[in-house]
Amino acid sequence: MADAMVLATQQWLNQTYGHLSGRFNTVDEDGITGWNTIYALTRALQIELGIQNTADSFGPTTKSLFQTMSKSNGTSNQYAILQGAFWCKGYSPGHYGFLDNHFDNPVEAAVISFKTDAGLASPNGDVTVDVMKALLNMDAFTLVSKGNPNIRQVQQYLNRNYQNYTGLNACDGVYGRATNTALIKGMQIEEGYTGSNVDGLIGDGTKALIPVLPDGAGLAPGVIVRFITLYKMAMSCNGFHIDTNWSTWNADTSLLTSQFQTHYALPVTGIGDVYTWMSLLTSRGDRTRAAQACDCATILTQDKAVTLHNNGYEAVGRYLTITSKALTKGEIQIIFNNNLRVFPIYQWFEQFYVFLDNAACIVIA
Numbered sequence: 001m002a003d004a005m006v007l008a009t010q011q012w013l014n015q016t017y018g019h020l021s022g023r024f025n026t027v028d029e030d031g032i033t034g035w036n037t038i039y040a041l042t043r044a045l046q047i048e049l050g051i052q053n054t055a056d057s058f059g060p061t062t063k064s065l066f067q068t069m070s071k072s073n074g075t076s077n078q079y080a081i082l083q084g085a086f087w088c089k090g091y092s093p094g095h096y097g098f099l100d101n102h103f104d105n106p107v108e109a110a111v112i113s114f115k116t117d118a119g120l121a122s123p124n125g126d127v128t129v130d131v132m133k134a135l136l137n138m139d140a141f142t143l144v145s146k147g148n149p150n151i152r153q154v155q156q157y158l159n160r161n162y163q164n165y166t167g168l169n170a171c172d173g174v175y176g177r178a179t180n181t182a183l184i185k186g187m188q189i190e191e192g193y194t195g196s197n198v199d200g201l202i203g204d205g206t207k208a209l210i211p212v213l214p215d216g217a218g219l220a221p222g223v224i225v226r227f228i229t230l231y232k233m234a235m236s237c238n239g240f241h242i243d244t245n246w247s248t249w250n251a252d253t254s255l256l257t258s259q260f261q262t263h264y265a266l267p268v269t270g271i272g273d274v275y276t277w278m279s280l281l282t283s284r285g286d287r288t289r290a291a292q293a294c295d296c297a298t299i300l301t302q303d304k305a306v307t308l309h310n311n312g313y314e315a316v317g318r319y320l321t322i323t324s325k326a327l328t329k330g331e332i333q334i335i336f337n338n339n340l341r342v343f344p345i346y347q348w349f350e351q352f353y354v355f356l357d358n359a360a361c362i363v364i365a
Contacts, residue, residue, distance in 0.1 A: 001032075002031030004097075005087040005097075006031045007030070008099060009037065009099060010027050010031070010037055012099045013026075013027060013037075014029065016077065020047065023047060024043050027039075033138075035056075037088055038137060038138060039056040041085055041136055042057070043056070044081050045078065048076075049065040058136050058137075063129050066129045066132060068126050069082065070127070071103050071105070076103075079101045079102055080101045082135075083095060085132075085135040086107075089114070089135055091114055093106055094109075094110075095107075108125035111126070114131065115131065117142055117171055119157060119160045120159065121160055130167050131168065133167060133168070139170035140170055140171075142171070142172070144172045144174060146173075147173020148173045148174070149173055150236050150241055151174065151175050151237055152171050152172065153233075153246075154183075154237060155170065155171040155172070155179055157229070157233065157246070158179065158182040158186055159171065161186065162185055165185050165189060166181075166185055166186075175237040181200035183230060183233065183281060184202060184281055187230055190226050190227055190230070191206065191210075192209070193206070202282055207278070210278075211272075212271060213231055213272030214228060214272070228247055228248070228272075229246040232249075234277075234281055235257070235260065238280055240260045257269075260279075266289070274286060275289050291313070292313060293313065293314065294308065294313055294316055295316075296317065298325060299325065300316065301334070302338075305335060305337075305338040306338055308340065309338045314341060315340065315342065316335060316341070316343075317342070318331070318343075318344065318345065319344075319345045320346050320347075321347055321348070322347055
């Protein structure tokens with residue numbers, strides 16, 4: 001449904017910057033927030049910052065040139081861009097019916113409301129670079145229709161405590177890549193990592209410092225509490241919600257941990273060990289853990305089957321389709337001859353193009 005103030009934003013953008021061909025792409029005046037309108041706002045901001053080679057993304061150059069905005073008696077097109085970004089985000093900065101170039105009380109109130117939704121403690125009316133970047137995307141900062149309020153608490157906690165490394169991510173109650181990465185970054189920060197080492201990836205160094213909970217041997221009590229919080233939040237994001245007393249490890253925490261471990265065929269210990277942390281935060285879990293089954297993309301020979309059996313494997317997954325790796329009758333006999341079981345894998349593969357915003361994306365299903 002068209003929104004009158006989104007339409008006003010689009011009209012103002014085209015009127016103000018539409019003549020700057022090559023630096024600004026005019027946007028359809030339909031009153032509907034979409035990426036093209038967000039891109040237009042981003043390019044408009046870059047123009048005001050003096051960037052000649054504008055782009056759709058809020059990149060390093062934009063971040064380096066942007067200066068914090070606060071309530072002011074002055075005027076600036078950046079204030080109008082800020083108002084338009086708020087309207088497109090679903091917040092009212094006042095000035096109904098048009099955009100102007102003022103940063104006054106209604107705009108400041110919108111900033112505080114947005115920061116509150118993002119989970120920030122004691123929010124003020126300053127528009128920092130993180131706030132501006134978060135406004136210029138399509139992320140939602142209120143609970144969406146299919147969002148989970150517990151996951152929204154997780155997202156707000158991560159923004160509030162780790163913003164310097166995570167930025168301000170969506171608080172929509174939907175668990176996705178950004179929330180997962182922020183959880184890992186939070187864990188790395190609690191492990192003592194700083195700078196570029198806080199990368200949201202669990203490498204050997206990060207894995208080696210994962211604590212076993214609830215004891216957290218060798219860690220200060222406050223650090224253990226923060227690890228417990230991250231652990232329980234990761235459990236909740238994976239569908240094993242305990243309670244929202246995030247910082248406390250109790251009998252229910254151990255019980256649900258055991259249920260999670262059982263569900264994922266991990267050693268059932270009831271404690272937050274490295275296997276459990278890895279399964280919570282990565283799709284493949286801890287690749288060094290013991291296993292009795294494997295997935296083979298190549299055809300099994302006699303030698304390979306013997307090697308698998310001698311290393312404790314009991315079942316092997318093999319593909320029914322895709323000629324280069326499809327299961328054959330002879331291979332089935334080799335599998336059975338070596339006291340292995342087989343489970344079939346069906347893979348459908350097709351490659352086609354989807355055109356989004358004039359960019360071709362390859363989709364593989």
